[in-house]
Amino acid sequence: MNSIFTTIAAHGMHCFHDLLDLLFPPSCLSCGASLLQSSILFCESCLKKIKFVTEPYCTCCGTLFPSGENHLCGICLVSKWSFTRARSVIVYNETAAKAIFGLKFGGRKAGLKTFKNMKEQSVGCQDLISPDRIIPVPLHMNRLRQRGFNQSLLLARAFFPDQRNKIIKTALRRQRDTIAQTGLTGLSRRKNLRDAFVVEKKDDVSGKKILLIDDVFTTGTTVNECARVLKQAGAERVDVLTLARVAEKF
Ligand SMILES: [Zn+2]
Ligand SMILES: [Zn+2]
Structure with a gap:
């Protein structure tokens, strides 16, 4: 030694x-x-x-298009999200899934530096707001105890090492231990998340521009539910940044 x-x-x-x-x-x-x-x-x-999320994509939810210019996707044209923009660093394919699984369930925190480097190369993340607060999507206390860490908080710290003072891990609380969203349809996902999140302290979010952080954007139901309660508590705007995004055709 x-x-x-x-x-x-x-x-x-x-x-x-x-x-x-x-x-x-x-x-x-x-x-x-x-x-x-x-x-x-x-x-x-x-x-x-590994596929980086690149333009063209939906200017609101960030879904990828095979060609053309950035524009609003069919879903965003007809439905109203509580967040303003959602962006992701990479596409959630098999390779990305294994890496995220390693972080979430294997505690492979060494990967965070890689994810940070990838985020710095990402095009889409550049048109997100400059936030007053950075809020990770919380885990329920039971799951946090089981896992020992919240991967969204780890990602927030890795992505914004110079803005750690803006990261508020207690702003949102998951009050219901919902079942995993995987395999649920749109309506069941929304039902499953009803009243799942609460704002702990209104002062943390009221009048603030907020960036929500999560590991994967699947249908957007989870981040949208978080954004909804944040807006309800007076947040001025909520944008979303996830490490990966489900994109079926890519
Ligand atoms: Zn969209
Ligand atoms: Zn390999």
Whole structure:
């Protein structure tokens, strides 16, 4: 171990992460293959399968279009969301799903740096509001105890390392331990989430521009329900940023 400490002393703290990689060799977040570097934790083959959300997309909900200009999608033309804009960094495909699963259920927090790097390259995130408050979608206390962390809070901290003072993890509370939304249809999703979230302190959100953070945008029901209660508590505007987005044709 002595030589390790000598190396830290010799090369300074900026080498500390390289050293950690030596002690715990980095591996691909999706397939687990060993990697030589840790700045992007995907192997070459998995990285090719990661698809960034790029234009054209819906100016409101951020759904991707195969071609043409940015415009409102069919859903946004007829329905009113409580959020103003929703954007995501990558498409939720099999490769992304494995990486997110690793974070959520395997606690692979090493992946957060990769997600941050990807967010910095993302086009869509640039037209989100500059927020007064950054609020992660909360987990119910039972699930938080089980998992030990809220992945949306970890993502918020990773995405905005310089704005940690704006991140309010207690602004929203999940008061009902809803069943997982996966597999539910639109109407059942909305019913399942009814009264699921409450604003803890109105002062945290009233008159504020809020950016909601979640891991995956599937149908938008969860973030929309959060946005609805935030607006009800007086939020001026709510935008949404998720790491990944379900996009069936991509
Ligand atoms: Zn891989
Ligand atoms: Zn839309």
